Structures are given as C-alpha cells and as structure tokens.
Amino acid sequence: MSTEALAPFEVRSSLDHCIKCTVCESSCPVAAVTPLFPGPKTVGPQAERFRAGDHSPDLSVDYCSGCGICTRVCPQGVRIAEINSRARAEMKVERGIPMRDQILARPGYMGKAGRPVAPLFNWALANPVVRLLGERIVGVHRKAPVPLAASRSFSYWAGRRRRFLAPRRVVYFHGCSTQHFEPEVGKKVVAVLEHNGFQVLIPKQDCCGLPLQSNGIFGAARRYVERLATQLSVPGTEGLPVIASSTSCGLMLKKEALEILGVEDGHLAEISKRTYDLFEFLLELHERGELRTDFQPVPLTVAYHAPCQQQNQLIGKPALDLLRLVPALRLVEMDRLCCGIAGTYGTKREKYDIAMRVGEPLFADIKTASPDLVACDSETCRWQIAKATGVTAVHPLEVLYRAYGGS
Amino acid sequence: MWSTYPNDQVLPAKFWGCSGMRHDVVVIGAGLAGLTAGIRLAQEGLDVAMFATGHGALPLAPAVVDVLGYAPDRVESPRVALPSFVAQHPEHPYACLSMGVLAASLDWFKELVTPLGYTGSLERNLLLPTALGGLRPTLLAPETMAAGDLGGGGEVLIVGIASYRDFYPKLVAQNLTASAPADGRRIVARAVEVALAGDPRDLRPQLLSRRLEEPAVRSDLARSIRAELGSEAAVGIPAVLGLERSHEVWTDLQRWLERPVFEIPTIPPSLPGQRLQSLLTQLFRSFGGRLQIGNTVLGGQGANGVLESVTVAQASREISVSAGHFLLATGGVGTGGIVVDRKGIPREAVLGLPVTLAGSPSEVNPEYFGPQPVDRIGLAVDERLRPLGDDLGHLFSNLHAAGATLAGAEPWKEKSGHGISLATGFAAAAAILEERG
Amino acid sequence: MALSQIETDLLVIGGGSTGAGVAWDAALRGLHVTLVDRGDLATGTTGRFHGLLHSGGRYVVKDPSSARECASENLILRRVAADCIEDTGGLFVTTPVDDPAYADRFVEGCGAADIPVEEITVGAALAREPRLNPRISRAFVVPDASIDAWKTVWACVRGATARGAKVLPYHQVMSLTMTADAVTGAYLRDARSGEQLRVRARCTVNAAGAWSRRVAELAGCEVGVVPGKGIMIAMNHRVVNTVVNRCTMPGDGDIIVPIRTVSVIGTTDIPVSDPDHIDPTREEIAEMMEAGEALVPGFSQGRALRVWAGARPLFPKTTGKQVSDTREVTRSHSVLDHEALDGVGNFLTITGGKFTTFRLMAKDALDLAARKLDLSAECTTATVPLPDSESKRFYWIGARQEEMEHEAPDDPLICECELVSRGDLQAALARRSDWQLDDLRRALRIGMGPCQGGFCAFRVAATLHRDGQYDRLAANHALGAFVEERWKGVKLISWGDQLRQTRLDQWIFQGILDVEHLPK
Numbered sequence A: 001m002s003t004e005a006l007a008p009f010e011v012r013s014s015l016d017h018c019i020k021c022t023v024c025e026s027s028c029p030v031a032a033v034t035p036l037f038p039g040p041k042t043v044g045p046q047a048e049r050f051r052a053g054d055h056s057p058d059l060s061v062d063y064c065s066g067c068g069i070c071t072r073v074c075p076q077g078v079r080i081a082e083i084n085s086r087a088r089a090e091m092k093v094e095r096g097i098p099m100r101d102q103i104l105a106r107p108g109y110m111g112k113a114g115r116p117v118a119p120l121f122n123w124a125l126a127n128p129v130v131r132l133l134g135e136r137i138v139g140v141h142r143k144a145p146v147p148l149a150a151s152r153s154f155s156y157w158a159g160r161r162r163r164f165l166a167p168r169r170v171v172y173f174h175g176c177s178t179q180h181f182e183p184e185v186g187k188k189v190v191a192v193l194e195h196n197g198f199q200v201l202i203p204k205q206d207c208c209g210l211p212l213q214s215n216g217i218f219g220a221a222r223r224y225v226e227r228l229a230t231q232l233s234v235p236g237t238e239g240l241p242v243i244a245s246s247t248s249c250g251l252m253l254k255k256e257a258l259e260i261l262g263v264e265d266g267h268l269a270e271i272s273k274r275t276y277d278l279f280e281f282l283l284e285l286h287e288r289g290e291l292r293t294d295f296q297p298v299p300l301t302v303a304y305h306a307p308c309q310q311q312n313q314l315i316g317k318p319a320l321d322l323l324r325l326v327p328a329l330r331l332v333e334m335d336r337l338c339c340g341i342a343g344t345y346g347t348k349r350e351k352y353d354i355a356m357r358v359g360e361p362l363f364a365d366i367k368t369a370s371p372d373l374v375a376c377d378s379e380t381c382r383w384q385i386a387k388a389t390g391v392t393a394v395h396p397l398e399v400l401y402r403a404y405g406g407s
Numbered sequence B: 001m002w003s004t005y006p007n008d009q010v011l012p013a014k015f016w017g018c019s020g021m022r023h024d025v026v027v028i029g030a031g032l033a034g035l036t037a038g039i040r041l042a043q044e045g046l047d048v049a050m051f052a053t054g055h056g057a058l059p060l061a062p063a064v065v066d067v068l069g070y071a072p073d074r075v076e077s078p079r080v081a082l083p084s085f086v087a088q089h090p091e092h093p094y095a096c097l098s099m100g101v102l103a104a105s106l107d108w109f110k111e112l113v114t115p116l117g118y119t120g121s122l123e124r125n126l127l128l129p130t131a132l133g134g135l136r137p138t139l140l141a142p143e144t145m146a147a148g149d150l151g152g153g154g155e156v157l158i159v160g161i162a163s164y165r166d167f168y169p170k171l172v173a174q175n176l177t178a179s180a181p182a183d184g185r186r187i188v189a190r191a192v193e194v195a196l197a198g199d200p201r202d203l204r205p206q207l208l209s210r211r212l213e214e215p216a217v218r219s220d221l222a223r224s225i226r227a228e229l230g231s232e233a234a235v236g237i238p239a240v241l242g243l244e245r246s247h248e249v250w251t252d253l254q255r256w257l258e259r260p261v262f263e264i265p266t267i268p269p270s271l272p273g274q275r276l277q278s279l280l281t282q283l284f285r286s287f288g289g290r291l292q293i294g295n296t297v298l299g300g301q302g303a304n305g306v307l308e309s310v311t312v313a314q315a316s317r318e319i320s321v322s323a324g325h326f327l328l329a330t331g332g333v334g335t336g337g338i339v340v341d342r343k344g345i346p347r348e349a350v351l352g353l354p355v356t357l358a359g360s361p362s363e364v365n366p367e368y369f370g371p372q373p374v375d376r377i378g379l380a381v382d383e384r385l386r387p388l389g390d391d392l393g394h395l396f397s398n399l400h401a402a403g404a405t406l407a408g409a410e411p412w413k414e415k416s417g418h419g420i421s422l423a424t425g426f427a428a429a430a431a432i433l434e435e436r437g
Numbered sequence C: 001m002a003l004s005q006i007e008t009d010l011l012v013i014g015g016g017s018t019g020a021g022v023a024w025d026a027a028l029r030g031l032h033v034t035l036v037d038r039g040d041l042a043t044g045t046t047g048r049f050h051g052l053l054h055s056g057g058r059y060v061v062k063d064p065s066s067a068r069e070c071a072s073e074n075l076i077l078r079r080v081a082a083d084c085i086e087d088t089g090g091l092f093v094t095t096p097v098d099d100p101a102y103a104d105r106f107v108e109g110c111g112a113a114d115i116p117v118e119e120i121t122v123g124a125a126l127a128r129e130p131r132l133n134p135r136i137s138r139a140f141v142v143p144d145a146s147i148d149a150w151k152t153v154w155a156c157v158r159g160a161t162a163r164g165a166k167v168l169p170y171h172q173v174m175s176l177t178m179t180a181d182a183v184t185g186a187y188l189r190d191a192r193s194g195e196q197l198r199v200r201a202r203c204t205v206n207a208a209g210a211w212s213r214r215v216a217e218l219a220g221c222e223v224g225v226v227p228g229k230g231i232m233i234a235m236n237h238r239v240v241n242t243v244v245n246r247c248t249m250p251g252d253g254d255i256i257v258p259i260r261t262v263s264v265i266g267t268t269d270i271p272v273s274d275p276d277h278i279d280p281t282r283e284e285i286a287e288m289m290e291a292g293e294a295l296v297p298g299f300s301q302g303r304a305l306r307v308w309a310g311a312r313p314l315f316p317k318t319t320g321k322q323v324s325d326t327r328e329v330t331r332s333h334s335v336l337d338h339e340a341l342d343g344v345g346n347f348l349t350i351t352g353g354k355f356t357t358f359r360l361m362a363k364d365a366l367d368l369a370a371r372k373l374d375l376s377a378e379c380t381t382a383t384v385p386l387p388d389s390e391s392k393r394f395y396w397i398g399a400r401q402e403e404m405e406h407e408a409p410d411d412p413l414i415c416e417c418e419l420v421s422r423g424d425l426q427a428a429l430a431r432r433s434d435w436q437l438d439d440l441r442r443a444l445r446i447g448m449g450p451c452q453g454g455f456c457a458f459r460v461a462a463t464l465h466r467d468g469q470y471d472r473l474a475a476n477h478a479l480g481a482f483v484e485e486r487w488k489g490v491k492l493i494s495w496g497d498q499l500r501q502t503r504l505d506q507w508i509f510q511g512i513l514d515v516e517h518l519p520k
C-alpha cells in the first residue's frame, strides 16, 4: 500500500480485498435510513463482479450519496465509494442524465447567471412558488438548501486589491462557492494567510468538475479538472502549496480526479501532492511554531462538524485542533458522520427526504448543543445544516478570522 | 492588528510530509485492543493518536467478552480453568498476564461501559444461545443479552422477524431444546415468526434496528409477540434492538411482555458490536484521544532500539508521526495485521516484524474445522507485551503489541478473542504508563 | 423387498455434457431414455471444465479436424443453446514469450477450418481489454465464447424429461446385465439411500467420460480412454471480459476465460491413471498463477478464489501406443460399437471429444444406436433450441444484478456474492424435494462467490429447515458438510485475500455460531 493514486483497473481490482465483512454497510448513513439503497457492499464490490461491457445492470447505485464513508471505514482497503461512483456514472450515461443534474453539476453557471440580477435571482430562489415550480419541472426539491448569488464575485475583489508581497507564497484555490456565493470566505482566507506572512497568489480559475463527477458526467468533469490543473500551475507557482478552502474541491484535486475520473494529467498528479486543505496547512504551520497565535477571545459556543469530504482527506480534524487554541471559545465536536447533503444529492426531489433523515442525528445534536454558530469546512454542508437547524453555519476560518481580531 | 509576518523565510522546498506532529502514544488499529489501550492511556491524560485503515472487528462481533470457553471441553469457570490452561499453553497471550491483570481489565471494562450494562464474572461462564441454537460459553454480556443465560435451563420463546434474513427461530428453538446446559437441566424453546407491518420483505439489520427505535414500531412488535406468548419465562429475539436507543427498546419490550427479553447475536453485521464500538470511540474522544479512521500506517523509522516515528498515509501524501510509545493493535490474519503471501510466508503488515508459530504452509488441514497452520501465528512478545525479534530480545523498547496480532491463541475455537484483546490492551497501556514513570 | 425396475429404450450412463446431450437427442427422436449418474448431474469432468465454447482457434495448427468440428458446433450451439452462452468473443494474442511465427500459421489454419478470424491492432486489443499485456505484438479476434456447463446440462435434461425421459442422479451403475452376446441393462445403487434398482434397456450408451473404461469393463469390453488431468484457477472477478488465448501451440496456463463472475485460467494436461484422484498440486498452482502474467500483467497479484482439476476423457485413435503426452492426443471423439469390437451387442461407448462438441458426439452415438434399434428418426438437435434458449438471446453477465435491482428490496438476498434471493431458493425448493446443499450450489450458484459460503451457508441450511425440507440434524449437518466441501477448492490457495476470507468465515462458524458444539 502507498499513497499513490490507483489506476481505474486498480480501483476495480480492489474489490478482491472485500471479504463481505459488512463494516461498510453498518457505517453507511444512507442505507441506515432507506430501503431504496441496499448498501455500499451490495452496489459496490458485490455488484462490480456483474459489470462488464457497455450495458449497465444498475439502478440502486443512484441512491449512493458519494459521501465516501464506506471507503474510509473499510478495514480491507476496498475502494467502495470509488467503484460506486464509476458505476453510477456508467448507469447515468446509459439512462441519460436529467437536465436537473446537468444544472446542479455546474454551479458556476448559476452563480454567473445570477450575479448581474442577484437581488431578483435571490428573491426567486427564496420564493416558495418559484421553488415549487422548480421541483415540478426541474426536480430540485422545493425545500432544498440553495445558495444565493453574490453581487460581486471573489475574483472581482481579488483583482482590484492592492497586492501584498512576501517571500513566502502560496496559491489559493478558492473554488466556485467562494467565487460566486460566498466571496467573504475567500477574503478572510486571504487576510488570515497574509496575517501569517504569506503572499497569496490567486490565479484565474474555474470549476474543478466535482459536481459534474458526482452527477456522473465524467467527460466534462475530466475536462474541467484538467483545465483547472493548468490554471493552478501558471508559471511562477511551481512547487508552491495550493491551499483549498473548499474541502470537497480540495479532495477532488488530491485524489478523486485521479481515482474516480482516472485523469492521467501530469500537472494534476503533481498538484495533488501539494494541495492542502486550509486548516491542514494552518495546523502544520502551527506545529512548526510558525503560526501566529495572537488570538483574542471569541466568547462563543461553536459546534464543529467535520464534513465527509474533509474526513476523506484523512487529515484528522485540523480545524478543531486549531480553534482549540482560541481563548474563550467553547467548541463542541459533533461526533456524527454526515449531514446528508453530499454535494447536490440532498437537493434532488427524490433524495431530499433521505438526506434529511441522514442528517437528523447531527441536527439533533446541534440543537442540543444550542451553539451560537456551527462551523463546517464544506459549503454545501453549511447550507444544509443552516437550513435544517436554523443555526448560522460558517466556515471555521471565519471563527479564526475573528480570533485574529477581524469582524 | 493585521501585520506582516516577522519571519521572512521562504517555505522549505519540501513543506509537506515532514510535519512536526508528535504525540505521547500512537496506537495503530482501532479494534477492541487498540481502543482499550487508547482509552486507558487517554484517561491518564496522555496525548494519544489512533490510526487505523478502517474499523476493527467490533461492528461484526457479538460484543460479548469471551475469556475462555473451551479448553477443549466446555469451561464452567474461567478462574478455575485458566491456570492449567496457561500452563499447557505457554505461548498463549494469557501467559504474559497475571490473573490479577485479567480480572482488573474486566472490572475496568464493566465500569467503563456502564451505559451498556455488562454483567458476568470470572467465576462462571454464561451460556448464551447462538443464532443456530447452540449454547455458547462467554464471560461478559451486555444487559440486552444477559437474560439469555440458559445455563440453568428454562422455558423460552424464540422470536424471529420474517423480513430479516439472518435469524431463523425454528432452528434456534429446536437446537436449544435438544441442548443439555447442565446435569438435570432442560431447555424448552418454542419458535414464532412475526412480521413487521408495512415493511419491505428485506429489512437489513441497520434499517431494522432503527425502525425499532420508533416507539410505534416496537409496540407493534410487542403486540405480535404477546399474541403468541405462552408460559415461557423469557423471550429471545435477534440482536437488532436498536443502535443508539437499545436500552429504551429493550426495556420497553420487557415491560410490555412482562418478562425478561434477550438478544441473540447472529452473523455480521452486529448491532451489539456497533453499540460497543460507538461507545468506546466516543469515550476515547471524550478523554481527548484523536481517532483517525482511514489512515493506513505504512511503516516506521527507528534507531538504537527505539521506534521514533511511523509513516501514515493520507489522501495524497504520507506524513510522519512521532511518539514516545507505540502500540501495534492491527489484528490478525483476518483483519490484515498479518499478511500471508502466495508462498505461504506470513509477515506483520506494518513494520515487517517476525511472525512466530507459523507452521509449514504445506500442512493445510484438509478438515475445515481442524487445526490449521495459520491458526495461531502472530507476534511473540515479552512480559511487557513488546514484540520479540528472532533472537528473542524485544525489537524496540517503546513498541508494544496487543490483541489478535499476538501469537499463540485460537480465539474462535477457545472463545477467548475479546478477552485477549481487552486484557492485553489493558496490560500494554499499564506497561506504557509504567515506562513513562 | 422387491427390487424396483425400470424399462427403457435407452440407458445412458453418465450425466455429463455427453450423456445429457445423448438423452436430449434420443428424447427428440422419440425414444424413452433413462439417464443415470453416480453423483449429481455435471459433477464429472463437465462440472470441472474451463468454460470455453471453442471457436476452434486453439486447435487449428495442432489438431485441424477437431478445430473444424469445434467451428461448426460453435455456430450450431449459438443457435440452439443461446441461454447457456455468453458471447464474450475471443482474442488470440502473441505475447513476448510466444513464437511470432506461429501467428501466420494460426491465420492460415483458421482459414482452412472455416473459422472467421480478424486481425486487429494492438491498440484496439488493448482498448477492448485494458488489462492485457501491452507488449503483445499481434492480436486476432475469433468467435470464442463462454458456456455454462450446468445450464447446458440441465437444459438438455429438462428438455428430455419433458419428453418422458427419466433422470436418476446419485445412481451409480454397479454392474451391467448381459446375455451371452449383449448388454440388457444395469443394476444401479442409490448413493443416498443405498437402495438397488434394476434397469432393462434395449440399448445402453456408455457416456462415462474419463470413467468410461471402468464402465466398459463391466461388460468385459476394453476402452482405451486416457484421463488427462488439467487444473484451473478461478480468479475472484473478471480481469478480462473476452476469452484471451496466447497465440501459440497449446500449452499450460495459456487461456483466461471470463465466465459468470470469475475469470478462469487454465490449464495443464498430464495423463493420470485414476480420474478420481486428481488433486491439484502446489507446484501446478504456482505455475498457473505465474503463467497468467504473460497475458495479464499483475495477474498473480489478484485474488484466487478456487482451484480444481478435471480429467479429460482422451481417446487416442491410434491405439496400442503408450500415451505419455496427453496434449498430443486428438480432441476428436469416437463412437465405439462394442458389437463390432468385442462382440457385445446393444452397447456402445461415446468418448473423447470436448464440451464444445457434445451435441455432435450425441448425434454420432445416437445415429449408431438408432440403427441398432431400427429407428428412422433423424437428429434434430441442430435446429431445435434447448429449453430457455428459444429466444436465441445470449446470456448476459449483468442479468442477475439487473433482476435483483428490480426485485429488491422485497426479496432478500440469501447468497450475496452470486445474487441468489430467497425467492430463487424457494422456487428451486418447490421443484425438487431431495436437495443436498451442494446440489443447490450447482443449481443456483449459492456459495460460489468470494465468501465461499461464509454468509449464505447458514441462511440456506436454516431456510431449508424453516421450510420443512430438513430436520434439525440434517440442517446442522448440511452446514458443516457444505463448508467442508468448499474448503477442498480453497485450502491450496490459502493466501492473501482468500485466506482472510477463510479466517472471517471460520470466525463466523466457530466464533459466532459455534457450529462445532451443536447438540447431537
């Protein structure tokens, strides 16, 4: 075993390690709440032995949310979630990809389309009648959390600010949600990195293709991620750490594009080795004694939920470790696996209820903790949690930003 | 407040993979042995990090704690049987422990997992029904199973749930009735199969257990059982009575049926095992332990008889994690702590430690249930549970091992698996604490 | 107690592909047939073969007449036995260890034997089979396919039974009854009950494959069949989806056949004296695992699921010579008329041949038997489809998964590896009342997947008990017997993943269920 990404046939062959032990089944958050999903083992290593040629025999694999918990808990090293993702893509190619998934898979379009008319667009998204129509016609559940478009993109802001020069430099991979929906997160990331003496390079960048991948649209996803790899390796950035504040997009670069999409792009393989989750990077700085800890008290109760895609990076919970250093902050670790949303999964009409049931234990724990804020590294999870609990959900970076004295 | 970082250094060329992460103890493996040791150490205030490729065997296991069930005849009292058993099996992990440590680990465990209400003692094995209707000796059982102790005989109703494929009450009842628990005692068991209204015909245990956490569903179940109930003194039911709310589910059923109810564990997955696993991991975290599931430990670096660090795989990199002490609790052949190659040669998977008691691979026993050459292979350890090298000296002064990775036992035949993991995990933690002074 | 008696036109000894084919052909010709086997159907060589419906390509250089037979039978079976066949197609590839000159002789031979062959580029071959050795130099497409032994035999038997045939599995022929110059029938012994049974037959066909020498001896006749042992290893999943052959003179471990959920590498060929003693050896296994590397790099790292051996019924047409290399013996078949050869009437032996040519073998045997029985009906097996093959649709690997998807979640899976549901099991139980667990394995594929019965054996035994087919002791016993049987094919490949599996299974049986201490 090593950390080299597996080739597609190796992902498939990893089914050989499956001894049917059921560990994945007992950890799957979806199979626990619906009979429609027979579980990761059944649709994964088990069904994979029946897949050959171009006709897909599958149906229920569509209910896999792609959270990746099965792969993480498998003691035998079976790439269950990756096998499932590939099977789901084949199935969708054969059965046709609904327009709804085509739209959800391209958040950039929504963001771009919404921005010039943001107030109107956002009003429409908040309007129950519009949402009901959206559910009927497009299949996006009327209650599903959807982000609101920002009136100015993050890159607009980044392009207009005074540059901060420093010998220590990093590349910032901000992702689509920062770009279109939550530019504030990106601004704070830049502030915190600069506060710690880093010059932050922000090359022009587009979508990593993750939503396309999770919706089974592999061809376009590959093109997207390859384009991104090129964008992130503009001359002058060789060897620099790439910092991702969107944890799922970070994982896409680190592993998923290589193992699920089977992208063989040399840039990408190289970038994957120097991609960091934001807090992973900050914690490592701290462990070297190089992080500024001039923290001010933040007298809040914050419930921290580590999202699946962050956990799948196998880096522990660095945000939790760092925020523990903040004075007066009461941190409550949510010991739950998944909030249910899994990217765009929980927004779909037929999956909304499932996703809500998956998230229920987390929502209940959050309500019990009655925090001022929920912190979570993944945007879609934040939207889901905020919508389900009514508690404001922020990127943990926002808490750190406050600790540094920001407001 | 915003200011430039004072230090103008350029980032080191290879920033990644050379993290300064350091812990008091690194535990490799998150099964019962690793969790036991991890919790013990964290309870004492140590900074413990636990890395595991995946979950250990707990979510599959019936969650009873076996200490010694057969030697090779059925053991009535482990306390009586153990001394001569250890004398006859000097290579057995129990030989590294005193009876006092074993007893202390059991007491500690019972107290630790109070919410699950474990009962039993070294004096006498319980005799709990299996999903085939055999009587299986074990030492500690959670509250939801304890009333299944049929050592004294009795009259029981065995209930099956039609949509659940892993439990067949008729076979259980007939085998139980044919069993002889003890001289002059008899078991009379009757079977019924009930259906849960409105459910699909295939209810996987994960779903089923959660359905039963809904009060309406379990009162329905209780009603169906009541309709079938005769003079039986207790009711046996497959071990699917909820996950987080098992205590509630079980107490409700007892109340409504007005007699003891006991769960009967069956083939994996195991809800009782999952309950125990989630309680133990919660406890570990609550004492400040760090648990990272999904991280394979690829190897280690050491010098002068001291293991300095281990290499841990992440999604796209390896990192090196150092610690004062290390505990190897990676399990045996089944979970991959020990791997056997095509030539039949076994190897300890993480550090490549020598494996002992490996008979010749050509000695495979044509009888499936007979003794197999790989049965007892594993690591040999000294009295402080430190793995021994080929020269019988310990390899690293700060490396310990516990659980199924140790040589010398046939846990599923002896019925000793969890006992070994618990006691050796506990003892390894004690050794580490002692070494730290 | 009076001995049970059966009167029949034709007694067929041996329930392999040949015997089943004879029974089907005879029933179609209007004969009353009795088919017997000492074990379950297809438990001789037929249940242990490689699974390849030959295009004939393998024999074009070495054994052209056999190649021609295979080629024409391949076409016929595709028409009449489609449900038993998966149309995988076949590739012959020249690997770096193969003599490059062979390829031209191969193409020439295919032409001569009427085998459609098409050379494709190495790139195209790799696109079709990504795990193939990228260092191959040439690649040819031929109409190889995989064929399911059990499905084929049962289809023949079902067709024959529907036309009045009597089928007696677990009935061994103990002796043949004879007049001075002819066989008149046989005494059978029911292996399960020990009861004896007498069959009177107008004509008797010995289709006992590698055992046909022994059966012929019961009538004092000599059949010079030489059992040729071959081992095969099933890998846990399909590493290829096309049959891949090395383009070379037939040798050891040079074919990988994707059949059902596994891919099978084979085989070897050595003469043995006793077809009942053909255990694979460690050396043969090691050789086979390594041989796979030439076709599929990394092959030997894969998970071996089972290993077994079969005994070819090889019949050297040039008699009298001592056979030292069974590879040199033709794969064609022979019908022996013991009246002409040994002066024993109403008795013939059909031997040699291949699974692929079973229909032709049956036809040739029946043509002779028909003459003896004064029957004018012609053979129709080339045009009448077997039961379930009427639609001419080939079997597809994904069929079970697709079916399961539509049944779930209302029909629980009993065997998860091979996707056998409770409904499938109960349907089988309704068909027959004397199932052994191991018969159900062959009928449904229960226990054939990665876990080798670890999870399903318990469910099946308990279901049989629940539904009243087994009493308590029978269920307890069946469970143990089933896993012991499975162990035979696993014990020699106990390493890596399969060893882990065995440990988990044993932990389930002993650790959780404590099967060893069930009440007697």
Ligand SMILES: Cc1cc2nc3c(=O)[nH]c(=O)nc-3n(C[C@H](O)[C@H](O)[C@H](O)COP(=O)(O)OP(=O)(O)OC[C@H]3O[C@@H](n4cnc5c(N)ncnc54)[C@H](O)[C@@H]3O)c2cc1C
Pocket: C013, C014, C015, C016, C017, C018, C019, C036, C037, C038, C039, C041, C042, C043, C044, C045, C046, C047, C048, C049, C050, C051, C052, C053, C054, C171, C172, C173, C174, C207, C208, C209, C210, C211, C215, C228, C229, C230, C231, C232, C266, C267, C268, C309, C310, C311, C312, C313, C352, C353, C354, C355, C356, C357
């Ligand atoms: C390793 C190997 C690989 C092969 N691969 C292929 C391949 O890929 N493609 C192909 O076309 N062919 C292949 N063959 C050849 C093919 O398997 C055989 O030619 C064919 O299966 C023989 O069938 P059969 O019915 O003649 O013999 P069998 O299947 O052996 O049937 C004979 C039956 O007679 C029964 N019997 C014996 N004695 C008695 C008795 N006294 N009373 C009652 N019954 C008795 C036996 O139990 C047995 O079931 C292979 C053979 C081997 C060994």
